[in-house]
Amino acid sequence: MIVGEQKPIKEILKMTAPHHKLLVLGCGTCVETCFAGGEDEVAALASLLRLASRKDGRSLHIEEFTVERQCEDAFIAEAAEAVARNEAVLSLACGAGVQAVARRFPRFRVLPGVNTTFIGVLEHRGVFTEECSGCGDCQLAMFGGVCPFSRCAKKLLNGPCGGSRNGKCEVNADTDCAWHLIIERLTALGRLNELRTYVPPKNWQPSLSGGPRRLIREDHIL
Amino acid sequence: MKTEPASRLERLLSQGRFAVTAECGPPRGANGEVIRRKGALLKGAVDAVNVTDNQTAIVRMSSIAAAKHLLDSGIEPVMQMVTRDRNRIALQSDILGAYALGIRNILCLSGDHQCFGSQPDALNVFDIDSMNLIRTVRTMKEDGTDMSGHPLDEPPNMFIGAAANPFADPFEYRVLRLAKKIDAGADFIQTQCIYNLERFKKWMEMAAGEGLTEKVHILAGVTPLKSAGMAKYMARNVAGMDIPEAILNRMAGVPKENAAGEGIAICLETIAALREMPGVHGIHIMAIEWEEQVRPIVEQAGLLPRP
Numbered sequence: 001m002i003v004g005e006q007k008p009i010k011e012i013l014k015m016t017a018p019h020h021k022l023l024v025l026g027c028g029t030c031v032e033t034c035f036a037g038g039e040d041e042v043a044a045l046a047s048l049l050r051l052a053s054r055k056d057g058r059s060l061h062i063e064e065f066t067v068e069r070q071c072e073d074a075f076i077a078e079a080a081e082a083v084a085r086n087e088a089v090l091s092l093a094c095g096a097g098v099q100a101v102a103r104r105f106p107r108f109r110v111l112p113g114v115n116t117t118f119i120g121v122l123e124h125r126g127v128f129t130e131e132c133s134g135c136g137d138c139q140l141a142m143f144g145g146v147c148p149f150s151r152c153a154k155k156l157l158n159g160p161c162g163g164s165r166n167g168k169c170e171v172n173a174d175t176d177c178a179w180h181l182i183i184e185r186l187t188a189l190g191r192l193n194e195l196r197t198y199v200p201p202k203n204w205q206p207s208l209s210g211g212p213r214r215l216i217r218e219d220h221i222l
Numbered sequence: 223m224k225t226e227p228a229s230r231l232e233r234l235l236s237q238g239r240f241a242v243t244a245e246c247g248p249p250r251g252a253n254g255e256v257i258r259r260k261g262a263l264l265k266g267a268v269d270a271v272n273v274t275d276n277q278t279a280i281v282r283m284s285s286i287a288a289a290k291h292l293l294d295s296g297i298e299p300v301m302q303m304v305t306r307d308r309n310r311i312a313l314q315s316d317i318l319g320a321y322a323l324g325i326r327n328i329l330c331l332s333g334d335h336q337c338f339g340s341q342p343d344a345l346n347v348f349d350i351d352s353m354n355l356i357r358t359v360r361t362m363k364e365d366g367t368d369m370s371g372h373p374l375d376e377p378p379n380m381f382i383g384a385a386a387n388p389f390a391d392p393f394e395y396r397v398l399r400l401a402k403k404i405d406a407g408a409d410f411i412q413t414q415c416i417y418n419l420e421r422f423k424k425w426m427e428m429a430a431g432e433g434l435t436e437k438v439h440i441l442a443g444v445t446p447l448k449s450a451g452m453a454k455y456m457a458r459n460v461a462g463m464d465i466p467e468a469i470l471n472r473m474a475g476v477p478k479e480n481a482a483g484e485g486i487a488i489c490l491e492t493i494a495a496l497r498e499m500p501g502v503h504g505i506h507i508m509a510i511e512w513e514e515q516v517r518p519i520v521e522q523a524g525l526l527p528r529p
Contacts, residue, residue: 153335153337154306154332154333154335154346154348154351155348155351156332156348156351156352157351157353157354158351158352158353158354158399158406159351160390160391160392160395160399161332161390161462162385162386162387162389162390162414162461162462163335163461163462164390164461164462165390165391165461165462166391167391170335170462171335171337177391180391180392183392192398195395195398195402196398196401196402196405198353198357198402198406199353200354200357201310201349201350201354201358201369202349202350204349
């Protein structure tokens with residue numbers, strides 16, 4: 001899923017300060033699962049903004065609304081009436097959702113309430129870890145199912161570097177060394193000797209360095 | 223295309239001479255005099271001088287420029303190059319430029335992560351890794367082409383170095399990675415600073431068992447300790463560093479004013495032990511901001527005069 005976290009309240013207050021009528025718009029998919037932008041977070045943030053405006057003696061009317069996915073126009077359309085009643089939208093979706101909402105409502109200011117952080121997994125309750133950088137050319141078969149592009153701080157293809165200690169990354173002692181995991185996995189699978197093979201430089205063209213990407217599925221175009 | 227050695231270091235090592243190299247960090251400023259002064263301290267005491275490339279991710283004079291200053295002072299440089307700050311286009315371009323300036327040795331590294339430096343907010347590049355860089359230089363040298371396969375009108379005949387850390391985890395994998403670097407094209411290896419001789423010996427035996435010491439020149443890294451504090455700091459905070467308790471106790475056991483002397487004594491004992499180890503073809507002295515100690519160390523180790 002896409003993992004994100006709500007922006008610091010100070011930043012949100014500064015962004016929203018010019019507006020008197022604000023729609024706080026939640027997204028019920030990824031950011032709901034990571035407690036950043038679902039219905040509950042919309043309610044909590046709306047209360048906080050109301051309290052803050054009262055304390056500052058500002059007039060602020062806040063409306064709450066949550067759609068299933070802000071990255072799909074069919075769902076965004078459900079928010080049209082609520083958007084029309086307000087001056088601006090504070091979107092609690094990922095960056096894709098914020099942009100999709102902005103595209104749908106060109107005459108409204110759409111503000112981001114969430115920092116989109118990574119594509120990751122729920123490691124255990126309340127802990128999310130990055131596992132994919134969407135490089136467009138998945139090579140997990142080669143690395144025992146552990147991605148060195150997204151999980152090694154130096155993106156080493158022929159790791160590990162000399163800095164890991166007790167299986168942890170030199171950059172952060174709480175982070176597992178991806179190469180340590182790769183070696184462990186391949187050892188368990190009896191395939192460690194595969195790491196003797198030189199891995200050539202990665203082709204970054206299918207990644208973001210090739211420019212914004214687009215996926216076309218001819219078989220699904222109507 | 224196998225060409226004659228253009229590097230003096232390569233000639234010495236292929237003649238079976240025990241090599242001595244040292245390290246020299248470029249200044250945090252634009253004054254070339256600093257690097258020439260450091261060079262003068264090392265001239266004649268070592269066979270080649272390593273020039274670091276923005277080590278610990280701190281902005282310094284470029285390794286190419288600093289290496290050129292050494293070259294002009296009559297000292298053979300080993301240019302370090304890290305993949306942290308440049309993509310493959312810039313790396314290849316700089317390899318060509320360095321060779322055109324007369325630089326004949328390159329040490330291929332990934333580089334310290336920028337979070338350890340003075341600008342942790344920088345974007346890192348890591349377009350390719352150190353293994354890829356080694357292979358790139360070899361392709362340029364032996365096939366005479368760049369990474370795209372385009373022919374070069376003059377291939378850079380670099381003597382190619384790589385780093386190895388016998389003390390990093392997981393230990394069993396370190397020799398496999400060394401083998402990979404040799405396959406990729408490394409001609410010589412510089413190791414992490416050695417304090418744990420037992421573990422280094424085991425690593426060398428494993429490497430010899432794989433036939434690797436026949437294929438590559440291993441230069442064993444040493445760093446003289448200046449004080450008990452430095453020893454403790456390195457043991458605790460420097461990634462991949464292994465300083466045994468016995469060494470820490472020795473440094474802490476002498477009066478403060480004798481600590482530097484003790485550090486040099488440890489260094490000399492280490493060098494003596496390394497010279498006896500089969501497969502060790504030289505030493506690399508990393509006297510961090512202590513370049514004036516290199517000549518006395520080489521002299522007391524009985525390694526002067528240099529060829």
